[in-house]
Amino acid sequence: MQKNPEKSGFGFYLQLRNYNPLYFLAVVKGVSMVPTLAPGDKVLVRRLHTPSKRIVGRIVVAKDPRAGGVLVIKRLVGFDRNSFELLGDNLGASTDSRTIGRFPNNSLMGVVVYRYFPPSAAGRVW
Numbered sequence: 001m002q003k004n005p006e007k008s009g010f011g012f013y014l015q016l017r018n019y020n021p022l023y024f025l026a027v028v029k030g031v032s033m034v035p036t037l038a039p040g041d042k043v044l045v046r047r048l049h050t051p052s053k054r055i056v057g058r059i060v061v062a063k064d065p066r067a068g069g070v071l072v073i074k075r076l077v078g079f080d081r082n083s084f085e086l087l088g089d090n091l092g093a094s095t096d097s098r099t100i101g102r103f104p105n106n107s108l109m110g111v112v113v114y115r116y117f118p119p120s121a122a123g124r125v126w
Helices: none
Strands: 012-016 023-030 042-047 059-063 071-079 083-087 108-117
Touching (some): 059 083, 071 108
Antiparallel strands (some): 012 023, 059 071, 071 083
16 A cells, blocks of 8 residues: 555555564655664564553554554554554654644554664664
């Protein structure tokens, strides 16, 4: 699923590459997570459907609550019983909870665990 980031309001989105009940692969588009993740980076995402204390500060994938089907990748900065907050690492180029507001808990897709491309930057993602 590819979308024009200017039309979607996000400078950063993902393209799903496969289906697996535990993990999925994604390709980074846009610059909202630079310098941590760059456009073209390919990542492995562990499926997760409930925010928890152990992933606060981690990079997650979530569905944009305003646009069905559009996925965003941001850093989880807080959560409560019903919703969570996301921020991009590149605050000047990120549309995140500062603009959108809190994301409903059911929009969480997973946590980014590993970058596998480019090979020179491969490794765990925090």
